[in-house]
Amino acid sequence: MKINLANIKKAKMLLNKGDCIAIPTETVYGLAGNAYSEHACKKIYKLKKRPNNNPLIIHYYDTKELAKDCHFNDTFLKLYKKFCPGPITFILDLKKDSQISKIATNKKNTLAVRFPKHPVTRHLLKKLKFPLAAPSANISTKVSAVSSANVKEDFGNKISFVLEGGKSTIGLESTIIDLRNNPKILRLGGLDVTKIQKLLNKKIIVKNNPKKIFTPGQSKLHYSPGIPVRLNIKKIRKDEAYLFLKKMKKTKPNYFFLSKNGNLDEAAKNLYSTLRKIKKFKYKSIAVHKIPNKGLGKTINDRLVRASKL
Numbered sequence: 371m372k373i374n375l376a377n378i379k380k381a382k383m384l385l386n387k388g389d390c391i392a393i394p395t396e397t398v399y400g401l402a403g404n405a406y407s408e409h410a411c412k413k414i415y416k417l418k419k420r421p422n423n424n425p426l427i428i429h430y431y432d433t434k435e436l437a438k439d440c441h442f443n444d445t446f447l448k449l450y451k452k453f454c455p456g457p458i459t460f461i462l463d464l465k466k467d468s469q470i471s472k473i474a475t476n477k478k479n480t481l482a483v484r485f486p487k488h489p490v491t492r493h494l495l496k497k498l499k500f501p502l503a504a505p506s507a508n509i510s511t512k513v514s515a516v517s518s519a520n521v522k523e524d525f526g527n528k529i530s531f532v533l534e535g536g537k538s539t540i541g542l543e544s545t546i547i548d549l550r551n552n553p554k555i556l557r558l559g560g561l562d563v564t565k566i567q568k569l570l571n572k573k574i575i576v577k578n579n580p581k582k583i584f585t586p587g588q589s590k591l592h593y594s595p596g597i598p599v600r601l602n603i604k605k606i607r608k609d610e611a612y613l614f615l616k617k618m619k620k621t622k623p624n625y626f627f628l629s630k631n632g633n634l635d636e637a638a639k640n641l642y643s644t645l646r647k648i649k650k651f652k653y654k655s656i657a658v659h660k661i662p663n664k665g666l667g668k669t670i671n672d673r674l675v676r677a678s679k680l
């Protein structure tokens with residue numbers, strides 16, 4: 371992707387003065403501000419209507435900058451080498467003298483950190499003198515944004531600038547792994563857990579049971595298109611949109627599909643934009659046909675289950 375330097379310059383200027391802007395990442399767009407600035411972090415919560423007790427992910431260019439804020443361990447370094455930059459977020463111990471805003475961490479002694487792969491945002495991060503706090507750029511509990519147009523739908527002119535980066539190539543939020551003790555997955559995401567297991571050569575616990583909320587991203591209603599979602603449906607109701615993994619030979623106007631041939635990575639990329647499209651067409655609800663629970667299909671199902679809690 372060709373980098374528009376004038377856009378990077380504008381983004382940098384706005385962030386330097388404590389503004390929030392939207393940034394593209396390979397997972398979803400983020401609503402970003404200076405992670406060292408209390409003022410900027412407060413603004414993020416307000417714009418997103420996000421509860422104060424839900425801490426933010428901090429985005430870094432590389433580990434050089436991160437060393438000021440966190441303690442590393444061997445597992446982190448191993449995963450970092452293999453998967454970063456990329457769709458994985460690490461929970462690490464925060465250093466006592468870290469300058470990260472207490473608003474962003476919700477006064478926890480841990481920090482969620484990520485190294486996004488998107489070339490535009492990497493270019494920006496390299497130019498900044500601070501890391502970026504950035505939750506997904508959507509209104510709290512709603513579907514994340516995977517394009518600049520999605521961000522504008524949610525925030526209109528409430529945010530001063532959306533840094534253009536095209537459509538997010540992965541389309542699902544990062545996988546969150548807690549590395550403080552035995553590695554634990556706190557949120558399924560854009561990096562398939564089996565790839566992590568293979569590298570670490572052990573079974574990794576997935577602790578994202580919505581009944582035991584540890585991280586608010588696990589909370590019951592999330593990723594909601596704003597209309598009811600029903601899962602594993604064989605027979606739809608009147609006025610319902612019908613969502614399939616792959617394109618049907620015989621299609622109807624209310625049929626939507628996530629991929630041409632059933633590829634789960636392609637489906638992940640199209641999930642949020644398709645949910646948003648269906649909502650725009652004013653269907654009353656969405657019936658989802660079965661989606662295989664493997665690879666990124668696991669994350670797709672996780673999001674749809676939470677979206678179905680409306």
Ligand code: TXA
Nearest residue numbers: 397399400425426480481482505506543544585586587
């Ligand atoms: O792909 C992504 O991760 C995107 C892009 C923009 O980077 N960001 C994203 O952020 O999804 P957000 O705020 O929508 O989700 C972050 C999740 C929340 O569920 C939050 O509770 C959790 O990370 N989190 C943040 N800090 C944490 C911490 N110290 N311990 C446990 N969970 C934490």
Ligand code: MG
Nearest residue numbers: 505506514587
């Ligand atoms: Mg989010």
